[in-house]
Amino acid sequence: MDIVEKAIIFAVNAHSGQLRKGKDRPYIIHPITACEIACSITSDREVVAAAVLHDCVEDTPVTAEDIRREFGERVERLVASDSEDKMEHIPASESWKIRKQATLDLLNSATRDEQIICLADKLANIRELYRDFVEIGEKLWDRFNQKDSRQHAWYYRGVAERLVDLTDTVAYKEYIFLLDKVFG
DSSP states (O other): OOOEEEEHHHHHEEEEEEETTTTSSSSHHHHHHHHHHHHHHHHOOOHHHHHTTTHHHHHHHOOHHHHHHOOOHHHHHHHHHTTOOOTSOOOHHHHHHHHHHHHHHHHHHOOOOHHHHHHHHHHHHHHHHHHHHHOOOGGGGGGGSOOOOHHHHHHHHHHHOOOOOGGGGGHHHHHHHHHHHOOH
């Protein structure tokens, strides 16, 4: 079985029963969308597999060791590059800025492959944010731990500034376009 097919099945099982925050939508749609975006940028099957697996360690009981055992060390490293430390000892609303700054700091030295996974994740997110923003406007932010849209703008713009190896891709251009639509 191809590594991407195996990763999709693994992610479907890992995210089984989960819904997107504030929505009645299966969570797995997000990693599948990230997978599709990664495929539009690279043909590297391990990078694409990592894109579909990117939230398994962060948002499911799956461990980094599980990813390494099933998919190898490189895929595990790529997944780790896009996995937040949830800082479970601090309320999510209080740790939000710290977690996002840590992501931005890691992106400062990210490889092109790590940037691909980040862009795939964030473009999938901003596509959904844009659709919801068109539908419900500023009420969109009520579903998040961070309710201030200016903070989300800071973060998403910070990501854009750090994806320096991908500025020539269609995915990056779409990301910038939607960033402007959502945040002005």
